[in-house]
Amino acid sequence: MTDQDVSTALAEELNRIAPDVSLEDVDLAGDLREEFDIDSMDFLTLITALGKRFDLEMPEADYPKMQSFNALVSYLRDRRA
Amino acid sequence: MPSLGADMEAGTLVEQLISPGGTVKRGDLVAAVETQKGVIEIEVFQDGILENWLVDIGAEVPVGTPLANIRAADEVSLSGPLGQPEAPTPGEPEVPQPHDPVSAPDLPEDPAPQDPSPQPAGPELPMPDLPEPEIQWPEDNIATVGQSRPRITPAARRRAAQAGLDLSSLGAQQTGTTITRSDITVLVETPRDDPLPDMRGAIAAAMSRSKREIPHYYLSHQVDLTNADAFVAKTNSDRAPEDRLLMGALFLKAIALAVRKVPEMNGHYESNGFNPSEPIHAGLAISMRGGGLVAPALLDVASLKLDELMHNMRDLVTRVRAGRFRSRELSDATITLTSLGDRGVDQLYGVIYPPQVAIVGIGTPSLRPWVHEGQVVPRLITDITLAADHRASDGRRGALFLKTIAENLTTLEAL
Known part of the structure; x- marks a missing residue:
């Protein structure tokens, strides 16, 4: 699975939660919650969806590695590899 | 039309989830109503058969207006309509609970003979002076379930409805993209006269x-x-x-x-x-x-x-x-x-x-x-x-x- 595939999948899941935020308008290295204006419930919804989609546990202890769009792409790619 | 909050005066019927003749049970979702707060799903308060709808999709009616006739399972004729509780049937009293949102305040205390004809539309309430024009919801009719609908965010749907835009003309089905509120705003060239639309207005009323x-x-x-x-x-x-x-x-x-x-x-x-x-x-x-x-x-x-x-x-x-x-x-x-x-x-x-x-x-x-x-x-x-x-x-x-x-x-x- 390439970075592009993971990135596309993440963008799709984020679009379900924050359909009003366009990827072009945000800093992909910035804080995910700030950039996409999502709260803890939205974040949990996102993590749940990604866990199902990629068949990953997405443990809470790893949340610090999921703090930006780019960090999440790296995390998902490394776990899927 | 149930009252869904102290500040609500009217609502627009946007979905009829049960077709005439359909069976309903207490607690079933039968309709969806658009208010200043968004789309609210309406639960039915009794078992029975939904005989017919009294309000068309897209129509805005005052709180208290009956939305549909529901015939109880043991009734042979038309009964009191949804949105206005009927008199209890002798021998089997059915009294809506105090918190039931669809109950009207004028519940008769004694069992009264059933009126076989549909009741006139609800309590006399003045039509509130709302800023929105009549809203049409062609894409939300139950008859269109299963057909493709444009993907659109709730905020964009409301914005489009306010502006009287036909969603099917926007072409989102073809492109597969989602219509967002900003898309709609771009399409609507003239800003609204009303400075406090929708939810802002509802919040303003309740908080004031x-x-x-x-x-x-x-x-x-x-x-x-x-x-x-x-x-x-x-x-x-x-x-x-x-x-x-x-x-x-x-x-x-x-x-x-x-x-x-x-x-x-x-x-x-x-x-x-x-x-x-x-x-x-x-x-x-x-x-x-x-x-x-x-x-x-x-x-x-x-x-x-x-x-x-x-x-x-x-x-x-x-x-x-x-x-x-x-x-x-x-x-x-x-x-x-x-x-x-x-x-x-x-x-x-x-x-x-x-x-x-x-x-x-x-x-x-x-x-x-x-x-x-x-x-x-x-x-x-x-x-x-x-x-x-x-x-x-x-x-x-x-x-x-x-x-x-x-x-x-x-x-x-x-x-």
Whole structure:
């Protein structure tokens, strides 16, 4: 699975939660919650969806590695590899 | 058309979920109504057969207007329409419950002979002077279920409806993209005359009434959430994401337990004074994307375990953010919780949602210097606040209420 595939999948899941935020308008290295204006419930919804989609546990202890769009792409790619 | 809040005067029928002749059971969702707060799903209050609809899709009618005729299972003729309870049938009285949102105030006290003809449209209410034009919802008709519909966010759907745009003309089905509110705004060239549209207007009406009528008093207290945070982390460590807890579930539980000790925080202040509520229906202030907020109720939170609370809270937030509420959730809250979450500031003082008498505010938790076991150490601290109605309680009781919430969150024993 390439970075592009993971990135596309993440963008799709984020679009379900924050359909009003366009990827072009945000800093992909910035804080995910700030950039996409999502709260803890939205974040949990996102993590749940990604866990199902990629068949990953997405443990809470790893949340610090999921703090930006780019960090999440790296995390998902490394776990899927 | 049920009343879905003190500030609601009219609503627009946007979905008929049951076709004429269809069987309905008490609690079934039968219709969806568009109000200033969004799309509300309407539950039916009796078993029977839906004979016919009295209001067309897209029509805006005053609160109290019957929406449909429902024939009870043991009736042979048309009965009182939905939205206006019929007289109890002799031998088998069926009286809508006091909190039933579709009940009208003029319920006959004695069983009366059934009127075989459909009743005239509801109580005489003046049509409110609403800014929106008549809204057409062709894509929401039940007959179109199964056909492709444009993907559109709830906010964009409302914006398009206000502007009278035909969604099917936007071409989103072909391109497969989602229509957002900004897309609609771009399409609508002339701005609205009304400075307070939709949800803003609903909030303005309810909050103005609150500040006009309710003598608020305010209290604040700091709580050490370090133990609670550790408890959530430990609980979640071996759980799949769908089963994880959020701190919000603990707040709800702590408040529900404190209400047991200080019941004058829970209920409605009405024309006859304060009416405490036995069940605790906790309104949850939920911010909406694109602005505004709503505070639908989590029903009967007192008896729920943490995991059940969390599940219900998740379900509610997900539906509300998708623009779907149920009628009871909007009318029945007995106390409200508002929480700033992880990205806010230290304190918020809520405005009580009438006719409730209290709102608990939770600030953003942060690490602060704190005296713990004789040492100054960093602990996870949050400010919890109470705004309460002085007609129903005094500061001493309010303080006990806040301290009880704090104790529940610190010791965790009761949770």
